[in-house]
Amino acid sequence: MTSRRDFFGRLTGLAKQKKEEERFFPFAPFFDASKADICVVCENPTCVASCPEEIIKKGDKEPPKLDFSKRGCTFCADCASSCSDGVFAPTNGSGISALIEIDPSGCLAWHNTICKSCFDPCLDNAIDFSGLFYPSIIPEKCTACGFCIGVCPANAITLQRNLP
Ligand code: SF4
Numbered sequence: 001m002t003s004r005r006d007f008f009g010r011l012t013g014l015a016k017q018k019k020e021e022e023r024f025f026p027f028a029p030f031f032d033a034s035k036a037d038i039c040v041v042c043e044n045p046t047c048v049a050s051c052p053e054e055i056i057k058k059g060d061k062e063p064p065k066l067d068f069s070k071r072g073c074t075f076c077a078d079c080a081s082s083c084s085d086g087v088f089a090p091t092n093g094s095g096i097s098a099l100i101e102i103d104p105s106g107c108l109a110w111h112n113t114i115c116k117s118c119f120d121p122c123l124d125n126a127i128d129f130s131g132l133f134y135p136s137i138i139p140e141k142c143t144a145c146g147f148c149i150g151v152c153p154a155n156a157i158t159l160q161r162n163l164p
């Protein structure tokens with residue numbers, strides 16, 4: 001017979017798997033998405049090696065994307081001239097198109113537990129705490145650098161497509 005613990009463990013596992021499947025990986029700054037087809041057949045992804053933060057990842061037959069699970073983007077522009085096919089270029093947009101938000105349902109500081117793990121890595125002062133609790137991200141200040149995401153012990157910081 002399935003115990004309650006097994007049941008809820010499986011439920012949590014399924015939710016985690018669903019979250020993994022739904023994860024959104026944005027394009028890097030300086031990347032021209034209209035040329036992404038070139039990347040699909042690229043066998044020497046110099047862009048991946050160019051990033052000092054090691055956040056540019058490329059799957060087989062996929063364009064390169066940013067993975068913020070460990071680090072974020074410093075906008076150093078090392079990737080900007082890394083591609084001999086001109087997919088990355090200094091003249092391309094230097095922003096990251098993504099919407100970063102704190103999910104109050106998962107955030108410790110929204111549940112009376114002191115946590116400010118995301119505060120210090122945000123050099124843009126884009127995370128607003130009301131005293132010790134209730135953090136939220138100020139969209140006008142957030143550069144979508146991603147540095148707050150991997151440090152959150154509760155995985156409460158979400159990354160989504162930035163819809164127009
Ligand atoms: S700007 Fe720098 S840190 Fe950001 S993706 Fe490019 S190489 Fe990496």
Ligand code: SF4
Nearest residue numbers: 122142143145146148
């Ligand atoms: S993604 Fe936004 S909120 Fe998070 S560290 Fe970067 S600027 Fe701050």
Ligand code: SF4
Nearest residue numbers: 107108115117118152
């Ligand atoms: S690090 Fe995560 S849990 Fe902690 S305050 Fe920030 S969003 Fe909330």
